Amino acid sequence: MSTDLTRSAILTAAEQLYAERSFGEVSLRDIVAAAGVNLAAVNYHFGSKDELLAELFLSRATALNRERFAELKAAEAAGGGRTEPRAILRALAGPPIRWCLGADRQRSAAARFMTRASVETVPPIRKIVERDISHLRRFADALRRALPERDEVDIYWGLHFALAMIRQTITDSNRLRKLSGDLCDLDDVDAIIERIVSVAGFALSAQHAPTGQPATVSTRR
Amino acid sequence: MSTDLTRSAILTAAEQLYAERSFGEVSLRDIVAAAGVNLAAVNYHFGSKDELLAELFLSRATALNRERFAELKAAEAAGGGRTEPRAILRALAGPPIRWCLGADRQRSAAARFMTRASVETVPPIRKIVERDISHLRRFADALRRALPERDEVDIYWGLHFALAMIRQTITDSNRLRKLSGDLCDLDDVDAIIERIVSVAGFALSAQHAPTGQPATVSTRR
DNA sequence: GATAGTTTCATACAATAGTTTGAAATGCAA
DNA sequence: TTGCATTTCAAACTATTGTATGAAACTATC
Structure with missing residues (x-):
């Protein structure tokens, strides 16, 4: 665990994309592509797309x-x-x-x-x-x-x-x-x-x- | 043609739903269900979902x-x-x-x-x-x-x-x-x-x- | 009332969505 | 090293999306 590079990569990538495009326009595949991580990483680290969004919002x-x-x-x-x-x-x-x-x-x-x-x-x-x-x-x-x-x-x-x-x-x-x-x-x-x-x-x-x-x-x- | 009841039913239903929920959350099936018309009616009357949205926005x-x-x-x-x-x-x-x-x-x-x-x-x-x-x-x-x-x-x-x-x-x-x-x-x-x-x-x-x-x-x- | 044109309908299609899976890779303690 | 837990990965899965199709129902003109 410790640094959890993947986690924060997903968060910042999601933030970046959501800053530009609408929520409905950004898919998980867009996010993981921008973050350079595997698709399954989102569900592994956050549970679901909604939980990722919630955690991102709460953090910011x-x-x-x-x-x-x-x-x-x-x-x-x-x-x-x-x-x-x-x-x-x-x-x-x-x-x-x-x-x-x-x-x-x-x-x-x-x-x-x-x-x-x-x-x-x-x-x-x-x-x-x-x-x-x-x-x-x-x-x-x-x-x-x-x-x-x-x-x-x-x-x-x-x-x-x-x-x-x-x-x-x-x-x-x-x-x-x-x-x-x-x-x-x-x-x-x-x-x-x-x-x-x-x-x-x-x-x-x-x-x-x-x-x-x-x-x-x-x-x- | 004439009154085109279906057309306006779709427009008002779409407007109603878009007023409440986000664009990404409203599907064509939601709209046609609310309007009480067939799914294919949207593409028949407007061409596509985007064109429906554009026409609705322009009209309002x-x-x-x-x-x-x-x-x-x-x-x-x-x-x-x-x-x-x-x-x-x-x-x-x-x-x-x-x-x-x-x-x-x-x-x-x-x-x-x-x-x-x-x-x-x-x-x-x-x-x-x-x-x-x-x-x-x-x-x-x-x-x-x-x-x-x-x-x-x-x-x-x-x-x-x-x-x-x-x-x-x-x-x-x-x-x-x-x-x-x-x-x-x-x-x-x-x-x-x-x-x-x-x-x-x-x-x-x-x-x-x-x-x-x-x-x-x-x-x- | 038959016919041509319009509109509606159930259904199918291809694409994309989020999610799950199980194996491979990795990290770390003993 | 071995062993165990964590993390990554490619691939598959299920559901839902917008769209297309062709037959059926309707409307109006002749």
Whole structure:
């Protein structure tokens, strides 16, 4: 046992392929070919294709959350009793954006895979995602503490929108680049993070229109 | 020919199934079973599975864009020479959110399918999506005209973030509901739209911090 | 009502999927 | 070395996939 080279070769190959193509498009034979191992190795080491996917997802999710929490704790420590909301948002957005748009290719695959997993709900992953929202709860709690006077509803919506912008920026950066005619600089990772943090910060702390007045287009004028 | 009941039965059944499950998880046999038609009917009427998917996507995308453009034109007409940016954003966000979170079940499936299609990039759809960003360009142009003094980059990012929030709200409304302990009211469609419009409006028109200097929310004047 | 054209149907086909198998190869302790 | 457990391998297996086929059922025109 020990290093289990085959195991990790399969994991990284699967991650690489899943980062590019859809789950349904990647077969076990594709994975083992990329990993340079035998077909039966997957079932030997992981039991089944679904279990491979589950373990891969769990491993990467843990790594991502670890990094997020580290930044969150650092921000809370730096802020003393009163943590800045934007620092919390930065801990949420920073790691995945850096992983994905940054220079590090290895992590890019990880982030892309994670994003696909969060979107393309396939049974083995769905179970894990649905069950585990504890990491989000932790960020929600931190934001509540940082903004005690704000309505809880705004906190949750702000968090929701922050996740939205992170995800979209990772998955659809190409469309943005194309649409803007290369005007939007997707290499300046820090600027992107700050932009997301800025908008999410507004979502958290601004007064939003109540139910009554806005009205739909059809009833408008 | 005439009504072609079988054809549309297949289309709506496929839409329904694709709205719930991933593309890879839905087989032709699932579709024809749900539609109550023979297996061979798909190939007879559409040629292949991919062509069915492409036609379905094109049809729904056209319907969604038609509705968006109608609202956009109405907003531009109402605004005279100077269209309100928020009205433009409302034309972008209103239709899909109403389709998906509103009472109409039929359209809910359409919107959910569209969202999956925009995320889960499968070859037959990918080709269409990559080729056609003209509808987005139309919204970008409208926003540029409405905000001539603003930096184009902010326009594109604002549009990008608006799409992000729309998508996330459609796909992950359940998680938001759960995370907030039912505090976030996902039945109040108009309030949701206004919230998205509000935040996207900020993204469009606010000054965002450059790379080096992360600014706080309060620096906005 | 016969006929030509369209649509539906049960069924078969070839390809690919994930999984299993049992033998060969390998690593390691005695 | 021998012996035993682990790991790898080529091959086969079963199920499911999208697609193709040809006969049957239907529709409408003459």
